[in-house]
Amino acid sequence: MSHQHVAPQHNNGSEHGTVKSYVIGFLLSLLFTFIPYVIVVNQVVTGTKLLITILGFGVIQAIIQVTFFLHLGRGPKPNWNQFFFVSTIAIILIVVGGSIIIIQNLHYNMSPQDKVKKIANDENIYQVGGKETGACKVIGKNHIVVIRNGEVKPLLTTTKKCDTLSFVNNDDKREITFGAHPNHDVYAGETELVIRKGRSKTITLSEVGTFQFHDHLQPGTAGNFIVKP
Numbered sequence: 001m002s003h004q005h006v007a008p009q010h011n012n013g014s015e016h017g018t019v020k021s022y023v024i025g026f027l028l029s030l031l032f033t034f035i036p037y038v039i040v041v042n043q044v045v046t047g048t049k050l051l052i053t054i055l056g057f058g059v060i061q062a063i064i065q066v067t068f069f070l071h072l073g074r075g076p077k078p079n080w081n082q083f084f085f086v087s088t089i090a091i092i093l094i095v096v097g098g099s100i101i102i103i104q105n106l107h108y109n110m111s112p113q114d115k116v117k118k119i120a121n122d123e124n125i126y127q128v129g130g131k132e133t134g135a136c137k138v139i140g141k142n143h144i145v146v147i148r149n150g151e152v153k154p155l156l157t158t159t160k161k162c163d164t165l166s167f168v169n170n171d172d173k174r175e176i177t178f179g180a181h182p183n184h185d186v187y188a189g190e191t192e193l194v195i196r197k198g199r200s201k202t203i204t205l206s207e208v209g210t211f212q213f214h215d216h217l218q219p220g221t222a223g224n225f226i227v228k229p
Contacts, residue, residue, distance in 0.1 A: 025068025032060050047194055048104065055096075059089060136162035136206050144168055145223060147195075147215075152223035159205050160228050166202040169195040174215050176201070181219035187211055 036057045039045060045053055066085060140163040146153050148170040159165060167176055176193040179185035184192075193201040205227045214222035 021068055025064055028064050028068070029061065032057050032064065047196075048100075051100070055093075059093070062089065136204055138162060139164060139204065142166060142202070143225075145225075147171055147174060147221060150218060150221050152221060155223050157223070157225040158228070159225060161205060161208055163205050163227075164202050165205055165225060166200050167193060167195055168200040169197060172197055173217070174221070175217050176213055177216045178211060178213050180212050181214050181216075181222070184216070185211075192216070 036054055039053060040050070140160055142164045143157050143159050144166045145157055146168045150171065157165065167174075174193075174195045176195060177184045178187040178190070188203060188206045190203050193203070195201050205225075208227050208229050210224065210226050212222065212224050214220075
């Protein structure tokens with residue numbers, strides 16, 4: 001009596017994608033690459049919102065890749081695979097997002113004096129190869145400019161080279177730029193200071209002269225500072 005052994009058949013078609021699914025995945029990948037590119041180039045959002053937006057599109061890209069190209073969910077144990085993948089993404093987002101929030105709070109809650117120390121420690125490179133770079137070797141006095149209800153106080157701040165100037169914003173978000181509107185100049189490598197409500201930004205006054213600054217969002221909010229040798 002003969003016995004026929006029938007090899008078990010696996011439905012590999014369920015574990016592999018079709019041409020249609022690959023094309024859809026490719027088009028979605030292009031779409032969710034192009035959208036954040038446009039957002040960054042056109043500065044639709046900036047700062048923390050931009051970072052969160054990029055992270056969000058990164059997560060979407062990861063889901064597209066594992067769904068349409070790695071075929072997550074089509075294996076013998078799709079539920080467990082999906083569970084471990086989602087858990088891993090959640091843990092990464094919690095760790096990275098929590099770290100960003102903590103670091104940001106520590107940074108924005110520092111006093112102007114603490115920020116001066118941080119700038120001095122991070123960027124106090126006053127010589128390269130024995131030649132001076134123009135940066136300050138020693139940080140001087142800290143001067144504070146307060147922005148409240150669209151008014152700048154004091155309107156004119158007189159300082160000395162290597163002092164620091166802190167912009168304290170009590171209004172909605174400000175985008176402080178240098179020069180007279182609509183022109184934007186660069187001061188000591190700084191092009192724009194984005195300052196949220198209740199926060200401050202500090203610059204080191206390493207260039208001598210008379211300078212003007214204004215809010216790019218509300219050009220009427222403006223002031224001047226003089227840096228003496």
